[in-house]
């Protein structure tokens with residue numbers, strides 16, 4: 001049912017996702033390109049539809065102002081509404097979703113009802129240990145405990161809203177099957193964003209797009225609202241609390257270069273709105289940051305478009321080979337190590353190799369085929385010729401690998417996970433990949449209540465943050481699947497905590 005306050009702008013999320021796939025300049029180009037393409041998207045995309053609140057409905061005051069409509073912001077809005085609040089979401093891009101919409105793997109969670117039903121033995125301690133190991137022991141351990149301890153209930157919360165992540169697989173750095181995906185194994189992002197938006201509509205939470213928040217206002221040490229530029233007009237919106245969920249800065253070349261000069265010129269997988277605005281606005285209020293130089297490079301990125309090839313492909317059993325047609329590393333090692341192994345190759349790229357059965361288990365492959373990045377051949381030898389690799393060598397590599405799967409022992413590189421399926425069913429596929437910027441692990445400092453902290457460790461009154469805008473939880477290397485866990489667990493918590501604050505201190 002259409003609510004009166006929602007505009008008739010209808011945009012195919014998947015089409016716009018494609019439009020924003022290459023954005024990495026930190027500008028606002030997408031506003032015009034996406035807006036001008038929206039009518040085309042309506043016609044061409046049978047994908048999910050997004051509707052937004054009519055700008056004329058924007059009020060001067062809300063209980064809670066949420067900045068950014070990615071997964072963290074949408075989760076915060078729903079838990080604030082559950083707590084009886086009147087929240088608003090302001091999103092600077094023409095569509096909601098941010099990086100969340102692009103998430104292609106899934107969400108990590110331990111001790112879930114779905115793991116139990118599938119006989120997967122996992123524990124919150126093991127999830128904690130895997131993540132700490134992945135982050136080289138540098139993760140904020142309090143935040144990490146909160147994340148793992150609340151991951152199963154976040155899965156249940158999503159399920160209660162009709163967002164069911166019951167297909168479980170491996171991801172790099174995880175010792176058991178822990179990454180939760182939609183039932184058909186498809187990408188988590190569009191499914192999650194569709195589901196959250198559906199609930200936001202049902203709850204009549206106002207969500208404004210093309211609403212660029214430029215400043216967080218504060219009076220006498222207390223946050224009082226924001227300034228927003230909407231349809232070219234500057235407005236001041238009062239809020240008893242502000243929740244910042246603006247995502248990371250992977251598309252801001254200047255910030256990347258400032259914190260990591262060595263990553264200058266790297267292609268980025270992140271969405272065009274990932275420009276670090278929230279970090280800058282919070283720093284202006286005296287908020288502290290942590291780990292700003294910890295920028296994750298993902299090993300499997302198509303270089304000319306910045307398109308990510310999901311870790312799911314390796315999680316379902318793909319191998320990596322070099323231009324000689326040989327494996328060179330444990331494909332399921334953490335992202336930083338796999339990236340370094342590829343960069344160290346003389347050619348600085350590699351090929352993901354997989355078979356038809358894997359393509360059936362990882363639905364993302366259909367999309368990669370549509371995008372023209374997948375090389376296909378009926379036999380391994382024919383595939384080798386197409387990618388200019390010696391056919392006999394590639395055949396030998398596949399035979400050795402299939403034997404390792406049968407023996408459950410990878411003598412060459414010690415891989416222990418994602419060895420449930422061999423690669424024997426033609427046609428066979430190859431995708432050329434190399435590392436690209438993928439996630440900014442640093443950000444503003446928060447505590448487990450999602451309060452934004454100053455340098456002295458005290459909170460900024462009335463200010464909350466969650467998701468990729470925050471830092472500390474992933475340490476020096478994020479495990480695949482942990483960012484979606486982060487935004488759901490801490491987005492939900494930010495909605496609840498800001499609501500408690502408003503109830504105690506609001507007008």
Ligand SMILES: Cc1cc2nc3c(=O)[nH]c(=O)nc-3n(C[C@H](O)[C@H](O)[C@H](O)COP(=O)(O)OP(=O)(O)OC[C@H]3O[C@@H](n4cnc5c(N)ncnc54)[C@H](O)[C@@H]3O)c2cc1C
Nearest residue numbers: 068070072092098099100105213247273467468481483484
């Ligand atoms: C290609 C890709 C695939 C990924 N796959 C996975 C995966 O499978 N599993 C996993 O765990 N993680 C994955 N990640 C990482 C994960 O998707 C992100 O870290 C996470 O979704 C970030 O969510 P968020 O809500 O914090 O930010 P986002 O989803 O990025 O949302 C932030 C929103 O804030 C808006 N915004 C920014 N500034 C302003 C402003 N000034 N005013 C108003 N709005 C503003 C942005 O436009 C954006 O819509 C992937 C990332 C990418 C790029």
